[in-house]
Amino acid sequence: MKTNEVPQDKGNYKNRDQSRKVVYATDEKGEYTTVNSDGWEVEHLATIQAWDQAKLELEEVLDGIRKGALSPLAYFMKKNLMDTGILARHVGKWGWQVKRHLKARVFAGLPESMLQRYATTFNITVADIRNFNPDTAEQH
Structure with a gap:
């Protein structure tokens, strides 16, 4: 151009x-x-659509947490625009391990040291992860 x-x-x-x-x-x-x-109006509209899609996906994650299928880690991962591969690299785990940690059942048994790695990655506290409430979570 x-x-x-x-x-x-x-x-x-x-x-x-x-x-x-x-x-x-x-x-x-x-x-x-x-x-x-x-x-550029076209770029602006595309950006709005992308953010709308991200909000929709975040709401789907919150529903999964409410239903007991997903762990709070799924929320923080999505909120930080990460996927399992990116998150795995940040916490020093394999992607399949992080995928397992996104399951509520597996998350419940994670040791404090692993939760601390996630908390450090998301720049939050372990308490923020443990006490996460999907009904009061910020959705924007």
Whole structure:
């Protein structure tokens, strides 16, 4: 895209004074340069759809916790936009082990040291994990 074609759709950022996006475009010499953009409506709509999908998935996780099928770890994983592979790398476990820990039955038997690894990863306390209440969880 050329510098004069960079989208400038105003109104796509919450804080108009400070939020601008830097994108790469080609100048008149055909060389890459950075250009400030006020946003792009298509990108903005795609981002809104992605966040709506994330909220929907988070609500599904909360329902799974309420039903006793999932552990609170599933909530914190989803809330932090992680999957089992990413979470496994953070806590030093295999993906299949983390998948097991997402089951309420297995979670109930996890040692304090493992819960601490999860708490550190999510930047919360072990008490936050143990005392998690899906009905009072922040959903945004």
